[in-house]
Amino acid sequence: xxxxxxxxxxxxxxxxxxxxxxxxxELNFVQNxxxxxxxxxxxxxxxxxxxxxxxxxxxxxxxIVKGLGASEVEVxxxxxxxxxxxxxxxxxxxxLGEVSHIVGVASGKGGVGKSTVxxxxxxxxxxxxxxxxxxxxxxxxxxxGLMFGIDKDPQVFEDNTIAPVEAKGGxxxxxxxxxxxxxxxxxxxxxxxxxxxQHFLNRVRWGKLDYLLVDFPxxxxxxxxxxxxxxxxxxxxxxxxxxxxxxxxxxxxxxxFDSVGVPVVGVVxxxxxxxxxxxxxxxxxxxxxxxxxxxxxxxxxxxxKIPLEPAVADCGDEGVPAVLRYPNSESAKAFLxxxxxxxxxxxxxxxxxxxxxxxxxxxxxxxxxxxx
Amino acid sequence: MIQPKKVFRTKDGKLGFEWNDGTRGVCSxxxxxxxxxxxxxxxxxxxxxxxxxSAVPDDIKLERVxxxxxxxxxxxxxxGHRSGIYPYDKLKELTxxx
Ligand SMILES: Nc1ncnc2c1ncn2[C@@H]1O[C@H](COP(=O)(O)OP(=O)(O)OP(=O)(O)O)[C@@H](O)[C@H]1O
Ligand SMILES: [Mg+2]
Ligand SMILES: [Zn+2]
Ligand SMILES: [Zn+2]
Numbered sequence: 001x002x003x004x005x006x007x008x009x010x011x012x013x014x015x016x017x018x019x020x021x022x023x024x025x026e027l028n029f030v031q032n033x034x035x036x037x038x039x040x041x042x043x044x045x046x047x048x049x050x051x052x053x054x055x056x057x058x059x060x061x062x063x064i065v066k067g068l069g070a071s072e073v074e075v076x077x078x079x080x081x082x083x084x085x086x087x088x089x090x091x092x093x094x095x096l097g098e099v100s101h102i103v104g105v106a107s108g109k110g111g112v113g114k115s116t117v118x119x120x121x122x123x124x125x126x127x128x129x130x131x132x133x134x135x136x137x138x139x140x141x142x143x144x145g146l147m148f149g150i151d152k153d154p155q156v157f158e159d160n161t162i163a164p165v166e167a168k169g170g171x172x173x174x175x176x177x178x179x180x181x182x183x184x185x186x187x188x189x190x191x192x193x194x195x196x197x198q199h200f201l202n203r204v205r206w207g208k209l210d211y212l213l214v215d216f217p218x219x220x221x222x223x224x225x226x227x228x229x230x231x232x233x234x235x236x237x238x239x240x241x242x243x244x245x246x247x248x249x250x251x252x253x254x255x256x257f258d259s260v261g262v263p264v265v266g267v268v269x270x271x272x273x274x275x276x277x278x279x280x281x282x283x284x285x286x287x288x289x290x291x292x293x294x295x296x297x298x299x300x301x302x303x304x305k306i307p308l309e310p311a312v313a314d315c316g317d318e319g320v321p322a323v324l325r326y327p328n329s330e331s332a333k334a335f336l337x338x339x340x341x342x343x344x345x346x347x348x349x350x351x352x353x354x355x356x357x358x359x360x361x362x363x364x365x366x367x368x369x370x371x372x
Numbered sequence: 373m374i375q376p377k378k379v380f381r382t383k384d385g386k387l388g389f390e391w392n393d394g395t396r397g398v399c400s401x402x403x404x405x406x407x408x409x410x411x412x413x414x415x416x417x418x419x420x421x422x423x424x425x426s427a428v429p430d431d432i433k434l435e436r437v438x439x440x441x442x443x444x445x446x447x448x449x450x451x452g453h454r455s456g457i458y459p460y461d462k463l464k465e466l467t468x469x470x
Contacts, residue, residue, distance in 0.1 A: 264443075293416060299458075300443050357376045
């Protein structure tokens with residue numbers, strides 16, 4: 001059998017974590033896999049340094065990889081909380097601490113305009129004077145390269161951290177599309193999405209930012225959950241279109257953020273109505289009121305209704321967000337309104353933070369008995 | 373943004389909230405049940421009420437109170453109904469007239 005990353009990772013799937021009921025590859029424990037001839041080295045990043053079965057994991061891994069034909073296998077045990085054992089020091093870095101507000105932009109359904117909304121929100125925030133970054137977390141379908149017309153590679157440092165690329169409007173961007181042609185960025189071309197997400201979260205030198213927008217991949221699966229769990233989000237924006245199918249998925253998006261305790265800033269209804277090139281009038285092509293209904297049902301604010309405007313799509317293709325290119329368009333005004341709501345709501349979240357109940361689940365009988 | 377600071381019950385089984393604007397209020401389980409905004413109780417499109425008040429037991433009780441995001445609470449009732457999501461501003465309205 002050939003010794004390559006794919007074979008090794010699929011063989012290592014045989015090692016199960018008995019507590020988490022998942023295999024170590026799925027759990028993203030295997031990192032920094034390097035193959036030199038028949039010598040294989042990698043890290044096992046455990047959830048806790050005190051993992052009681054860590055030596056068993058290590059022994060299992062070594063015998064599995066040797067079984068594939070490796071002459072030498074070196075496994076370094078580490079944990080998210082710090083290095084364990086007597087392995088040499090390696091900095092575990094995250095630069096998210098310098099970011100004041102991380103905001104997720106997500107939807108249950110694909111193609112509703114998350115990336116368009118992310119790009120325009122970022123531009124609107126930047127125009128208002130904030131320092132803004134975008135993390136394009138859509139590993140398999142990155143959009144930010146196109147939406148901002150980026151043709152640069154990011155700078156890769158010795159320690160495998162990178163600097164984001166500065167795009168139009170001074171926005172710092174990291175996207176999968178930047179690594180396609182880069183020779184240096186080998187660890188940035190790993191095969192696994194979940195590992196890539198970890199790199200994105202830990203190894204990007206964002207510098208000081210007021211807002212970092214995270215463009216989510218479509219759906220509400222494992223990757224989305226990894227993102228919400230590993231990234232301290234101040235809030236989330238959920239994008240939908242007015243159609244019934246999108247609304248059902250929008251609820252899933254809301255529920256996902258709810259399940260991890262990330263407060264939703266609001267819902268953006270995209271493609272709410274059509275501004276006709278021909279007659280300039282508004283045409284409702286989808287059933288109306290979907291966004292309002294979601295907002296009313298969940299008590300979540302509807303922060304903007306973005307029209308379907310050919311100019312918005314053209315901007316996406318030309319690499320300039322509509323907010324910058326056509327600041328007087330109805331879409332641009334709606335995006336500015338959404339950005340404004342994001343800024344205000346995040347500060348409200350902060351100010352009402354003290355003494356209010358955020359997550360609770362009470363049995364009625366166990367509530368304290370009081371008078372009015 | 374209206375947010376709960378405390379959830380309590382009264383001796384006679386009403387649900388009470390203390391809000392972040394300093395006000396307090398309570399509402400009976402039956403009144404809350406009758407006001408359920410879920411799609412089974414209210415037609416989503418027309419807003420027409422589908423719930424038959426007389427089908428709700430007089431002695432209905434609350435079983436659970438749970439946060440849904442940052443803007444609403446979900447209530448579970450003793451008749452098995454648990455699909456209602458009550459935005460805090462609606463709850464504040466309902467608990468206003470104690
Ligand atoms: N308001 C709008 N008016 C016109 N075109 C739009 C609008 N919003 C999005 N589009 C177009 O719709 C397409 C999909 O948008 P976008 O890529 O932003 O969606 P997405 O939700 O990020 O998709 P994916 O799920 O694939 O990530 C793009 O071609 C974009 O230009
Ligand atoms: Mg996208
Ligand atoms: Zn027309
Ligand atoms: Zn109901």
